[in-house]
């Protein structure tokens with residue numbers, strides 16, 4: 001059985017019938033992807049940034065061009081599909097709602113004493129659940145933006161309480177990951193909350209199973225609320241498919257399948273999400289819907305810089321050439337200078353580094369300078385080179 005056939009058979013098992021398979025979107029090479037949130041109605045929202053000061057959200061739908069991005073201030077905290085079918089997203093103490101056309105509105109603000117933890121999930125009562133990081137309160141946010149707060153459903157521990165994720169279980173209960181207290185808190189639809197102590201493990205992300213329990217990530221591990229523990233080195237994200245298969249993304253060319261063989265991935269998958277029979281996997285800048293197609297490359301970009309000895313006049317003319325073997329974001333730095341150039345290479349090729357006049361003035365009286373060249377490919381792998389360049393007088 002070939003890799004491709006194996007991958008296709010698992011897709012058929014878990015996600016049949018896939019409406020679409022292949023690459024469905026990409027963001028510019030100088031962006032960093034935060035997350036992909038799959039929409040149960042098809043499509044997905046991609047959360048990304050260029051400068052970590054703002055978050056952009058791009059809507060992807062198979063067969064349609066990407067919806068123009070909407071921008072908001074700050075880094076995203078929690079992000080989840082709300083009871084109204086829109087993406088709900090927390091950033092800079094605001095809860096935003098973004099619809100399928102990528103239009104944004106602010107649902108509510110958490111300012112001052114009741115700032116919000118980076119976790120959101122749709123509750124069984126038509127509200128969005130969140131947690132505030134003062135006084136350990138649980139917040140329920142209505143579609144109209146009305147917040148009703150109640151005491152956190154488990155007593156605080158000595159370390160305080162840090163909520164990293166909230167998820168709705170298949171039976172309607174809500175699971176809360178409390179990292180500082182190293183525990184999972186389960187809030188049933190009716191009755192008292194219960195606590196699952198995790199020993200030394202600090203839970204990060206949650207994904208509900210099909211039987212009321214929940215899977216979680218912690219360090220190099222994927223665990224279950226029922227007690228199972230599986231080592232997954234450098235686990236970045238997890239998802240549960242409609243037949244209960246647990247897939248873990250670790251930035252490599254295979255998805256780790258808990259309790260089974262790894263599944264070939266179409267790209268080095270760092271983010272993964274499942275909804276409505278679709279699986280989305282994403283690397284640093286690319287998004288695939290389902291697992292067919294692609295040819296996964298988990299090698300850093302190969303890059304060379306020539307020549308290492310040239311005249312100032314030649315440098316000024318652009319004789320310093322960087323060659324890269326695949327699409328990449330290139331950045332050239334000169335030590336102890338602010339001289340910095342970058343270039344997005346949308347295909348393999350050569351970039352001529354042309355210094356500005358100001359940069360030439362600053363380094364023109366030197367005999368040599370130390371440079372660092374970095375190259376980041378479409379999947380977030382870093383390559384590069386560094387060394388000295390000698391400047392000759394002629």
Ligand SMILES: [Ca+2]
Nearest residue numbers: 237238272273
């Ligand atoms: Ca995910």
Ligand SMILES: [Ca+2]
Nearest residue numbers: 299300301377
């Ligand atoms: Ca590569």
